Amino acid sequence: MTTTTPLTGELIIAGSTVPGTGTTVHGIDPSTGADLEPAYRHGTMADVEAACAAADEAFDAYRSTTSAARADFLDAIAENIGALGETLIERAVAESGLPVGRITGEVGRTSGQLRLFASVLREGSWNGARIDPAQPDRAPLPRADIRQRKVSLGPVVVFGASNFPLAFSVGGGDTASALAAGCPVIVKAHDAHPGTSEYVGRAITEAAASTGMPAGVFSLVYGDGRTIGTALVTDPRVKAVGFTGSRSGGTALVRAAADRPEPIPVYAEMSSINPVFLFPHALETRAADLGRAFVASLTLGSGQFCTNPGLVIAQDGPGLDAFVAAAADAVATSTPTTMLTPNIADSYAQGVDALSTAADEVARGTVTDAPNAGRAALFSTDAATFLDRDVLQAEVFGASALVVRCTSAEQVAAVARALEGQLTATIHADAADHADAGRLLRVLELKAGRILFDGWPTGVEVGHAMVHGGPYPATSDSRSTSVGSLAIERFLRPVAYQDVPTALLPSAIADGNPDGIWRRVDGQLSRD
C-alpha cells in the first residue's frame, strides 16, 4: 500500500485493506453532480467487530508507548498527509466543491493539529501528574504516599464531518487528540468524501507501521450512521466518541451511548448560530464596513462552518439601517457557490424556506442554474418575534442569517439571555461601548465557548487557548473543546496510586521526575 497509489474503495482495518460488502456509495463532485470513482462499499457488522477487536487488542500496547513515541507517530501522520500533496488536494476539492486554496489551507491546519498534539505529548503536562508525599509521622494517622496521573480511556470512535474533509475528519482534531491520549481510533468515514478519507486513512496506517505502533491503533470504516455508526458506539470495547455534525445525529449518538450497560462519554459538536452583537458606537462609526465584512464571513465556504455567523443582534436605528443596507447589498450581489453535497444543498434550501415564513426577507444572493449551489439569504425580525418563535433559533447550515432588531439595550440583553448554547458569540464595540459590552460579556460567558470582539467567528485558530465547544446544544459536553490542546483531556481519566512500590510507578509520577515534566507536589507546581 503506497500512499499515492490509486484509491481502492476499501475499508482499512488494523493495517489491512478490506473490501466492503454493503451498500455502494460514490463520492460526488457537487459542482457537477457526477459520481467520482472508485465506488466505495459500506462495511458490515463483521467489519465493526473486527475493528473493535483490533482496537481493543492494540489498546494496552498503545497506551504503554511513551509520550515521545506517540509524538513521533503524530508527526509521521502529519508528514504523510503533507506528502500526499496535490493528489490529496485534488481529490478533496473534487469531493467537497471547496476551492483549492481553502483545501490547501485545511491540509496545513490538519498537519498543524497533529504537530500541536505531538508538542503537547513532549511537554508532558497532559499526564496531570500530582504527588502528595507520605507523612509517616503525621498524627493522629500517618499519610500514605499518594500520586495521580491520567490514563487513556480506551478505544475511541470518531465520526468524520462533511464540512472539513480533512481538519474534522479521518485525521482531524478528534483523531489527533485521541491518538495523543493513547487511545486507538476507529473512524466512521463520512460518505461525502470517501476518497479523501481513504488517502488520510492510509497516511495514518503507514505512520503507525513506520513508527512501530500496533496495527489496531487505527481503522477506517465506511457505513451508514444509524447502523454501522450505532454499532460502533454501542460496542462494549469502545470507551468514548467524537462527533461533529447535526443536532439530530449527535443527540442520537448521545442517547445510544447513555443506553449502553456501561455508558460512555460522547463529545458531539452539533449546532450553533453564533450570534453577533453590534453596539451603537460601532454602528455609528463603521456600519457599512461591518455589513460588508459580515457578509464576507457569512458567505465564506458557502456558509458551511460550525461557526458561521447566523444571527445579528442590535438596537434599531440609523446605524443598524446602514449595516443592513450594506449587508443586503453584499448578499444581493453575492454569487452562489457550490455546497458540499446535494443533501446539504437541499437542507439549506428548506431551512431558508422555513425562515422566510417566520421572518422578513431582506436579500437573497443571485440566481444560478449551477447544481448544488447555495444562494445567500438575509432575513430580519424584531426581538419580540424572535423571542416568541423557536424556529428562528434553529441552525440553517449555510450562508443564511437573521438580523434581530431590538428597541433597547435591555432588549438586546434579553435576547442574549434567551439564546441556546453556542460555539461562539461576537461583539462589535467601540471604546465608548465597552462598559455596556462588558455587561453583555458576562451573559455570553454562560452561553458560548468562545467570545470574540471586533472580528468574525469563522476561522478557528488551533492553539492552546482555543475553545471550540460550548453549552448544549452547541455540544453535548460543555466541559470540553474539540479544537486546541485542551481537547486531549476528553480521552483521559485520573488514577491515584497509593503506596505503589517505586519500581512499579509510571514514569510520569516516578521518583526523581525522569520525564522532566511539570508536576503538582503537595499542591505546588514543580519540575524538580
Next chain:
Amino acid sequence: MTTTTPLTGELIIAGSTVPGTGTTVHGIDPSTGADLEPAYRHGTMADVEAACAAADEAFDAYRSTTSAARADFLDAIAENIGALGETLIERAVAESGLPVGRITGEVGRTSGQLRLFASVLREGSWNGARIDPAQPDRAPLPRADIRQRKVSLGPVVVFGASNFPLAFSVGGGDTASALAAGCPVIVKAHDAHPGTSEYVGRAITEAAASTGMPAGVFSLVYGDGRTIGTALVTDPRVKAVGFTGSRSGGTALVRAAADRPEPIPVYAEMSSINPVFLFPHALETRAADLGRAFVASLTLGSGQFCTNPGLVIAQDGPGLDAFVAAAADAVATSTPTTMLTPNIADSYAQGVDALSTAADEVARGTVTDAPNAGRAALFSTDAATFLDRDVLQAEVFGASALVVRCTSAEQVAAVARALEGQLTATIHADAADHADAGRLLRVLELKAGRILFDGWPTGVEVGHAMVHGGPYPATSDSRSTSVGSLAIERFLRPVAYQDVPTALLPSAIADGNPDGIWRRVDGQLSRD
C-alpha cells in the same frame, strides 16, 4: 438564627428558614430505633422552585466574587462547623449510630476539605488560565489574541449520603468543591441525619452572611429523592449534580438529567466492591496478619464505606487457607455494630442472604438482639463460579466479603479483567511478587480510580493527588473525582476570549497577571 440554638426542623432557603409542609420524618437513633426530635417535614415543589430561583438569582453575583472572597467563605464554613463542637457531634452520633471518635474525625475531615478548597482558590490554577498572544505579523494570516479560563457551570444540586453524615453530606466534598467553583448549591438532605444536616446548613448559611455572599448561594431542602430530588435535577436552572449513594438511585438521576431538554452532568458515586488481590509471597510471609487486618478494614464502621473491601482474590494454596482461617476467626468473633438506618440494616441482611445462596459461607459475626446491628459475613467461591454469576459482583453495603479462590495467576488476571469499574483496587505483594503485581497493576488501572499496595482501601485521604472515582458503575463519570482538589473541575467549563479589550478581561487572564497565578502562555507554564 444562632448556630447551636435548638433544631427547628425547618428547611433553609436562601438564608431563611421555611417550615416544610410535606411528609413528616424523624431522625432515628439506630441503636435503639427511637425517633429523635424535632420532627422534619419534607419540602414541596414550591420549595424546589424557591431554592432554584434563589440559586439562579445569586449565581451571577456569586461567580463574580474573587477567589480570595470565596476562600474566606469556605474557611468561615469550616470555622462555623468546628464551633458547633459537641452539639454537632452528639447529634450526628445519635442519628448515625457511628462512634464519637469516628464522627469527631469526620468533622475534622469536613473542615479540612473546605480549607483544602480555600487553598486551591488562593493558589489559582483552578482558573485554567491560558494565553496565546496575538501574532499580528504571522503569514498568511495574523493570529488573534486568544485567552482561556474556566467559568462556573451554574447552580449545583448535591445529594447528601447516609454513610458520611458530614464529609459526604450537606457541607461535604461536593458542596465544598461546587462552592469553590463559584456555583450556588442546593442540598437535598438525607433523611437519615436531618438534624446534622440542619446544623451544617446553618453553619453554611451563617458563613454566607458573615462573608457577604448572596443568600441564594445555599439552600437545604428535605424531601423524597424520587419527587423532590428529581424535581431539583430537572429544574432548568440547575446545571450539575453531585450524588453519593446507591446504584439504583444514581442511575435514576443520571437518566433524569440526560432526559432534560438541556442535559447536564451528574457526578454519581454509586457502587464498588473494592477488590483486594493477595500475591503468593505476601501470603507466604504474613497470611494470618493479612487476614486479621482485612477483617479490621471490612468491619470498620459496620462496613458502611464506599471503599469497603468486599472481594478478595488470590491463588489457592496454604497461604490463602491461612488467610481465610484467620479472617474467619476474626469475623466469627466480631461483635455486630449498629448500622446507619433500619433500611440499610434490612438491605444488608438481604444482600447477605443472596450471597449465601450463591457462594459458600465461611463465617458470620456473633449473634445479637441489638436493633439494626450488622453481623459481619465472609463467603468464598471459586473463580469459575465467580465469573459465571453476576450476583457475586453486586455490592452488599456492609461488612460482607467474598473470597475468590483461583487456580493460577492467569485465573487471577481473568477475574481482574472481568470486574466492573471500581473505586479502589488493592494489592498485597512482597518484593518477589512485584513483577507479577506490576502486570496486574496495568489491568487494574483500567478498572479502578485508586490502586493501593499493602494497605486497605477504607480511609480516603483528602489531598491533591486523591482520586475517589472510577469507571462505571463505581461512578457515572470516570473522568472525575469527588474527593481531593481535582474535584473542583467537575463544576467548571472553559471559555476562550478572542481579542477581548484589555479592560474587559477577567483578572485570571488579564495583562500583567494581576492574580499572580500560574498560566500557560503559548503552551508554557509561567507565573510572569
